[in-house]
Amino acid sequence: MIRLAKPWIGEDEQRAVAAVLESGQLVQGALVERFEQAVAALVGRKYAVAVSSGTAALQLALKVLSIGPGDEVLCPALSWPSPAHAVRVAGAKVQFVDVDADEWNSTEEALRAARTGETKAAIVIDQFGNPARAAAIREALGALPIIEDAACALGSHFANGPCGSLGKISCLSFHPRKILTTGEGGMCLTDDEDVAEKLRMLRNHGQLRGEFVVAAGNHRMTEIAAALGLAQLQRLDNIVARRRELAALYRELLADALRWQRSPVGAESNFQTFGVILPQGLDRNSVREKMGERGVEAGLLSFAIHKLGSFAGSNASMPIAEHVAARGLALPLFPQMRDAEAEEVARVLLGVLNE
Ligand SMILES: Cc1ncc(COP(=O)(O)O)c(C=O)c1O
Structure with a gap:
């Protein structure tokens, strides 16, 4: 896995x-x-x-x-x-x-x-x-x-x-x-x-x-x-550099299929998480399940906090947060990950999206 x-x-x-x-x-x-x-x-x-x-x-x-x-x-x-x-x-x-x-x-x-x-x-x-x-x-x-x-x-x-x-x-x-x-x-x-x-x-x-x-x-x-x-x-520079490399690889491999997070002009992310937005119509749970069966752990990306039980009763409407929370998927990313593993993640994800 x-x-x-x-x-x-x-x-x-x-x-x-x-x-x-x-x-x-x-x-x-x-x-x-x-x-x-x-x-x-x-x-x-x-x-x-x-x-x-x-x-x-x-x-x-x-x-x-x-x-x-x-x-x-x-x-x-x-x-x-x-x-x-x-x-x-x-x-x-x-x-x-x-x-x-x-x-x-x-x-x-x-x-x-x-x-x-x-x-x-x-x-x-x-x-x-x-x-x-x-x-x-x-x-x-x-x-x-x-x-x-x-x-x-x-x-x-x-x-x-x-x-x-x-x-x-x-x-x-x-x-x-x-x-x-x-x-x-x-x-x-x-x-x-x-x-x-x-x-x-x-x-x-x-x-x-x-x-x-x-x-x-x-x-x-x-x-x-x-x-x-x-x-x-002592590892911080290496950790950040490797995360950036892996994120660049994901962007290259997934380029036409999905949307991900953009940085403001001149700013640089450490890619603590690499998330993608799944296209409408796909069931996220089933995508995660299929990826899991093929050896890739994919996570929920984040939460629309105003929709959580701890804010029950909130009538706030935050359409973008709700969209990202509902459609977002976090892909494996850690500094010791090999290029071949990122390629495998992309292959499995694209395979599931194209079924
Ligand atoms: C944006 C943000 N703020 C705060 C926290 C809380 O950090 P901790 O888990 O160390 O309490 C997290 C943890 O996931 C986070 O993602």
Whole structure:
């Protein structure tokens, strides 16, 4: 079976984790700090605060921006539900924004149009690693704080800088489906010292300089995770380069048959996910089933979040998000995948489409 995704874990990762286990220092310490500094430097941000997941990063980001009941937050309708759920968990209202038909991200026009007098922040997603239109969005939103959900986008580039550099707070995920992994893990990036201090306080029981100043949870990263992350960082360039090669191969092999995600001019995706839109009339479940029988695991691409049970009662209509969620198929893509495997995926998919 050609799997949908597989993290690239080698001997370096195993040695790094074993060394932590031998040291007995398992919870947040020097390695977490080194990992934070390395990622901050990579993305060109002043501060990085490692946390236990990408979802925790989003939740803490909203908390630091004092988002709560009575507030609204703009949020793309097409995504894994984490960003919208985080807004709900904060007690605020999600103002869903549809996505662009080619880029599958919310554009500056859509974000501007969805903004109301109650809007206190915008979540901007670099979906599947595809960069949002950073410069235009920043200009369109003016002083409105942006939380960039760059969960999938480490190693991707806007036309004018790395993904992870857009938000007042930008959030990363290190889940195994992401570009590099720490098992579970996440990170907030910011240039604001005060924001960084609050994030550190909120991840650690609300402690500031030894005092418990607010009631907060435990969202720390372990040393085991940070050791894994530091070893994975050494591979980042190779991981991204290989993903780009495989995506280029898919585009060449599938060129006339299907639509996929486009990047804004000058921007470059890391292809955390390679998705295609199935033509109307084909039953996606049956396509997946047939591909599975022929040795290829294909996944559901994403969700129209406003249609999920967690937003039951929402009367939002987001036609493009609904279309991509209903027709989208994720194809296998992982850095150790061979060209022959990508060719096999394309052959099987085209075979199923032509039946
Ligand atoms: C766009 C986006 N945001 C946030 C998350 C949440 O990350 P985590 O699984 O680390 O909580 C994901 C995970 O799939 C995601 O795709």
